[in-house]
Amino acid sequence: MSDLTEHLSRLGLDSTETVAYARLLTCGPVVPAELATATGRTEPAIRLALGRLGELGLVRELADGTTVPVQPGGGVDLLGLERQAEVRAAQAAALNAYDLFRRSVWTQPADNVVEVVTGRSSILARSDLAESSASHQIRRFDTPPYHRPNTIANPQELENLARGVEYRVVYARVSVERREYYEGNIKPSIAAGELARVLPTVPAKMTIVDRRLALVSLPATEAAVNSAVMVVHPSSLLLALEGLFDLAWRASFPVHLGGRVPSSLSPGERRLVALLSAGMTDEKIAELLGISRRTLVRRMEKLMSLAGTTSRFQLALHASRHGWL
Template sequence: MNEETERLRRRLYGLIYRNPAWSLEQLAAEVRCSLAEADQACDALCAIGLLAPASSSPCGYVTVTPEAALTRLFSAEERQAQAHMQHVSRIRGAIASLIGDYPRLRDERREAVEVETLPTAALVNTFLDDAGSTCNVSMRSMHPGGPPPEELMDDMLLRDKEMESRGIRVETLYSRRTTEIPYMAAYLADAERVLREVRSADYLPLRMILFDDDLAVLPINPQDSSEGAFAVHGHTLVRSLHALYDYCWHTSVPIRPATAGDARGGELDSQELAVLRMLADGVKDEVIARHLGISPRTLSRFMTGLLDRLGVQTRFQAALRVAELGLLH
């Protein structure tokens, strides 16, 4: 508000106070303003409470003392504040009521995911054995980095055979370098079955084993699997991990197993077949050597050559290979 407008309002207020019988036209003439300007100034004085409309007054207004105007203003503000606080209180009550239902509503959108910590390699191995024994449909595993120790190959083959006997579908991903190691290549050739498929890739993001559609085992530290693993239970999260596995699977290359011809089983002579049958029956080396009439040292060399011809690394693998080829009957 400029100074001229404020001066006009002060003069009008004083004139109405001193001359309650004047008309609005007389007031405008006295302050030398138009009738519209006088009317606008009176409206502004009404808005701040210094004038009150009065139909009996010639100018249409009566003055209100500043003290009364302030009192009325504060009373109006207090009423508005009280109304606002009541409105806020109602909103607070409505929100509090909704908050009581929110945890239940939020839980309806959540699926429980249980994460079990397996801090040592021994606990991880035991858990994997139990999970493999209880899975119903499939096991999918991804193995970046180096190969497992050679001494575990027979145990791995036994576990494979057990899962195959239960009709469990097994898919495995290895890094390409791992599959080129001789004892791993021999294991993978023996591990390939109707219900098992192995693939290799140049890069795999992390070690991961998926059992059915509700259990995943992931390393605590992807850079060092010896630090243990997490066992994740829950369909939603495991489904996402299956999607990651699918991507790696479709960008990998199948590993072709050795065929019966590769094993050259048809070239085995009667003595070699006899040794393999005894191995399959669990006969000890000294008994086999005695049966053949050779020394244990000679038997050892004989076995080394036989395993090499079959393209395997261990005697257990050799027994599986010739059983596959139907040479033990």
């Protein structure tokens, strides 16, 4: 259950709540006193944990005073929304802190810290130069709009991955849901070694190159025309953007498979598991894989039989616990 408690902790549950929920999944209905004994927690702490889990829709109390877990989809979604709110709050706090720093501590002209690049050709040239200059790591928030509307592939990333540059990318779900982008960009990048995760939304379009600079622009939801990019040089603002990325990375969900996925799975079944773990709906998974809903159901049934599970949620948990992701 260690992987389960780790994932629940990332979603915001405390240690008592995660241990209590994990224990409930391994036993029948229990009263708080029995659960306290089984987990080594005090009964008051367990009652508080069960109250929180009940508010999230993860457990319910039966008429005889015992507690059982319930289908967790809604509760996990709620926890995910809370983490998104924390990311937005972190973004606001970081920017507010930097603004205070600039006004009260350091009054160096802003053009020494933030450079604004306008015009599509200039943006493309600056982006290409920055990415090609990476020596060890690229961190990225990926969301529309894209500067190259007629080009899906990213050969520079593939070249960088081949020479040992690490890529960590948090995709907005809308990016993963675009079939042509998933097939032509995301899937080849993951196959080449990119570490990919997904969130329902990301706070900005952003690429951080090593620890030297960041390129930032507004996502499609906030900018009708993506006509400018901010190039942020070493400063407290760059440190804040790095912190924002790291927080979002911890709150996001994997899109790539791990090293212990069964060798018997076909490439299509492997992609199915990855998309399932990323929170895609059945309809969107079928579309991205180019298969019918009936074929998807058959493949899902095969995977659940292999894993010994009875639901898509249990399958995702099994994949996480057993190193498939």
